[in-house]
Amino acid sequence: MISSLHRKHRATEFRSFLIKIDSQIPADLDVHLICDNYQTHKTPTVKAWLEKHPRFHMHFTPTYSSWINQVERFFGFVTEDLLRRSDHRSVQALEADLRSWVKAWNDNPTPFIWTKTAQQILESLGRLLKRTSGAGH
Secondary structure: OOOOOOOOOOHHHHHHHHHHHHHHOOOOOOEEEEEOOOHHHHOHHHHHHHHHOOOEEEEEOOOOOOOHHHHHHHHHHHHHHOHHHOOOOOHHHHHHHHHHHHHHHHHOOOOOOOOOOHHHHHHHHHHHHHHHOOOOO
């Protein structure tokens, strides 16, 4: 697990993030990063660093791609398991709890289910319709 969070999202912080990853992941492993198309990930400084570190492989997601639903689902797990049941009096307390949650998740990860049957989708829609029908929408 990476030991620091970056509160700003500039090329300088992204390069620092890459350096930290490089120092914490065994040198014999390739590193695949999935990033959005934000310009921060494509600056000359970042490109030059990546050229010097060929084990790093950048994968850029298409805008509005469906994989984002899985990311949102992961944050849903965080919300359900941690955020709804807690009270954080500071950013540092929130960060500490998030780090503990991620460590526990990484110690016993569970795969996401990427597909549903047509029946599961129809049942889910049925539940939604029951909740929203007659609600004045």
